[in-house]
Amino acid sequence: MAPLKAAILIVSTTAANDPSTDAAEAALRTVFDHDGGGRWDVTEAKIVADVTADIQRQILLWTDNADPVNLVLTTGGTGFAVADHTPEAVSVLLHKQAPGLVHAMLASSLAVTPFAMMSRPVAGVRNRSVVITLPGSPKGARENLQAVIKTLPHACQQAAGADSRSLHAGGTKKLEQDAGLGSPAQQQPPHTLTHHHHSHHAHHVCTHGHSHGHAPLVRHTQPLSNDPSLGPTRRQRASPYPMLPVSDALALIRQHTPSPAVTACKVSPSLTGLVLAEDVRAPEPVPAFRASIVDGYAVVVPPGGDMRGVYPVVTVSHAAPLGGGPDAGGGGGGGGGDDSRSTLKMGEIARITTGAPLPGGATSVIMVEDTRLVSMTEDEKEEKEVEILAQGVKEGENIREVGSDVEKGALILRKGERVSAVGGEVGLLASVGVREVKAYRPPVVGVLSTGDEIVEHDREGGLRLGEVRDTNRPGLIAAARDWGYEVVDLGIAKDQAGSLEEVLRDALRRVDLVITTGGVSMGELDLLKPTIERALGGTIHFGRVAMKPGKPTTFATVPVKNDAGERVPKVIFSLPGNPASALVTFHLFVLPSLRQMSGIDPPELPRVPVALAHDFPLDKARPEYHRAVVSVGTDGVLSATSTGGQRSSKVGSMKGANALLCMPSGAEPLRKGSKVEALLMGPLHSGV
Structure with a gap:
């Protein structure tokens, strides 16, 4: 079995300024080495100051990615000091609480000193990772970890999604035996516990529920948003969502934006702006025949290349299919017979136009500017004899050989290339006879304004007190369409939870990405976040960004059943209600998500x-x-x-x-x- 991955976060302003002062990391690594049963690999250790945003940012980097660590341990910042923020910073991140782990650590410490009651531990689960806060002192951190380390592999396996039935096969006795534990009566507290235990985040962690596959479906995240049913007096007074740097927000958008969908597209001007989802090879060469690149005369070059003299014009080759039909052979008739079947001989010449196929046997083309008309046919409609003035002529001059532009089977466009509006890509595909390609389907965008105060911008008459004309929806629709996206106008939703839920459910069935504006702050009528989390079962990946304008910008995904009955993620961006904020955050956050769903890489603006x-x-x-x-x-x-x-x-x-x-x-x-x-x-x- 592969080792479980653990990460250690040292929360200490002192150690952040001077890493040599930290001894907790070494103490915890010793516990993993001596008491971990060879099941752990400490993959990372970081030091941050006693700053809530720094603590949260590092934990999110470890837990919110495609390959998260199994266990995050923090040490420090868990006491009663003014600067001790770790439990509060961690608790809002957790999706499940683990009071059992907290109890085990406190009980073990209380067996040594009553001052253990001053500790403030927190433990829980975020996504697929177990998170535990430990005291800042090396002894306290070591002893708290010793109290729970033998049960943590089981907790981490469950949090990572292991089948509970398989894990619990054999009952509690087998679990204790596998973990190297006796019964509770036989267990002794760690032998070096200390009274210095100020730590531990007191919120959500993985509980030890023995689900055997018969329980109903449950959500895996706990909402952080206000519960509208509790009324304004019970709403949160500060946002529970961590304030993320713009770079972290963009990273979460990249991580959680759905993969682009592939569709078959006919080669036409409508391909403009699309990104190819496969390599394209030429099914035929260009040109498909030996062709002249000038207007002039096809000749057979004699040794030495001296073409000076008078020659009979025996055939004519135009840039048109033989007989004018699509199945006619290459070469044009007229004035001299079927040049696709004739073979030009030394001393004969054939009049030829640009792009026309060369008669058989021709080895070069003389430009018309290097000739002089000598005589015409009796009806004076055709040339009979032409004098060539050129010498030093070489074979192959003024000829496009078969495949000289594009060889058959050549890679002409690569997967990931975007079809530009210049026309070169469409022209290239058309030139080699490609009729259809695989491309990424651009997402369909829905734009919704929210708020009781919002009225249509073009409503006749003046505004009543408190009314605001809807500027966001027209502006965002114009912006999205200008970037080439199909947009569905979702209208205006009122500040009513049930109504907003129905509008969003309908929208998510019709579009791939929903943009809303307004309703993302901390007011009692700001219902977007609660509706997404509590009514739609969505996940809010971030709810605040450290920027101006646009701080309350929210990015979420909601599972929605597709036509095949599978649950697929749909994206919601809830943008601030202020018009400039909405347009800025559209270009900064929404557009990269749309471009990523379109297969464009990199998706951000240049x-x-x-x-x-x-x-x-x-x-x-x-x-x-x-x-x-x-x-x-x-x-x-x-x-x-x-x-x-x-x-x-x-x-x-x-x-x-x-x-x-x-x-x-x-x-x-x-x-x-x-x-x-x-x-x-x-x-x-x-x-x-």
Whole structure:
């Protein structure tokens, strides 16, 4: 059996500044080595300061990925000191509580000292990982881990999805025997327990339920959102969702965005913008016959290449199929007979047009500019004799050989290549006779506005007190369509839980990705998060982002049955209600998800370095995505000019913008000429 993976997180501002002061990691590794029964591999250890966001970020990196660790241990920050935040930081991340593990650690410590009651342990499960908080002292951390380590393999296997029936075969006695444990009466507390036990996150962990496959389906995550049924007095006063950096939010979007769907598409201009889902090889060569690349005369070059002289014109070859039908052989008739069957002899020439097939035996083509008409036929409609003025002629001149442009079987387009609007890819496919290709189907987008105060933007008459015209829906629909996506207008949903649930259920049956605006803050009528988690059974992957504008941006997936009866994930982006925030977060978060579902890699908008054309103010607390116009000057330098006031409600700040400037937080402005990164939303402007 492969070893279980464990990760250790040292929570200590002191150790973060000077890692040499930490002794807890070594103490815990010793427990794994001596008491772990050879079943553990400590794959990572990190140190973070006593900062809630840093603690949460590192745990999410270990637990929220395709290959999570089985066990996360934190040590430190679990006491009563002002800076001790670890239990609170961890508890909101857990999907299941494990009070049994907490009890075992406390009971073991209390057998040594009454001061163990001052410990605040937390244990539980997030996704497929067990998470336990331990005291900051090396002895306390070691002894708490010793109290539970022999039962942890069983807990981790269950959390990772192992079959409970198989795990519990043989009953409790066998479980105890496999873990190297006696009965509770026979167990002794660890021999080196200490009274210094300030630790442990007191929330969700894996319980030891003996489900044997007969229980009803249950959800695997616990909602963090408000329960609307409890009323405003019981709602949370601060968001339970960790504040993630933009980079972490984008990583979660990449991880949880569904894979692109493959579809068969006819080769036509409608392929523009699609990404190929397979390699494409040429089923036939281009050209398919030896063809002239000029208007002139096909000849048989004599030794030495001196073609000067007068020659009879014995045949004509036009760039048209023989007989004009689709099944006619290559070569055109006229004036000289069937050139597809005739063989040109030395001393004869054939008039030929650009792209026409060469008569048999021809070895070169002389341009018409290197000839002179000598005589015509009696009806004066055809050339009879032509003088050639060229010498030093070589075989193969002015001829496109079979497959010289594209060989049969050649790889012409690769999987993952995008069909551009320039037309080259469609033209290439058409040239080799490809009629159909496999491509990734672009997702269908639904756009929904929410709020009792929202009215249609084009409603006649003035606004009543409290009413707001819907600017988000038209703006987002326009943006999504401009990027090439089919959009379904989902209208406006009122702030009523049941109504919102029905609208979203209907939308998720019709589209691949839903964009909502409004209802994602902490008000009593902000129902998006509770509806997604509690009514739709969805998972909110992040609910807050450290940025301006757009802090409450929410990304979630909801399982929905497809036509085959299989549950597939559908995506919901709940964007802030302020218009500028909605458009900024669309380009920053929603568009990468749409592009990833379309097979585009990389999915994010292109980033370019730009110079600031003037001083830019900074937000003191959060990085800001400043709306700007980026122009290229005559010197080739890219410069950025602000669109003006950047208030999140000011949709005019997006007017004319072709870029989002990635501005850091800071107390002082960034001065003119400073370099920053810009996310390009549109084509560059030309400077003066």
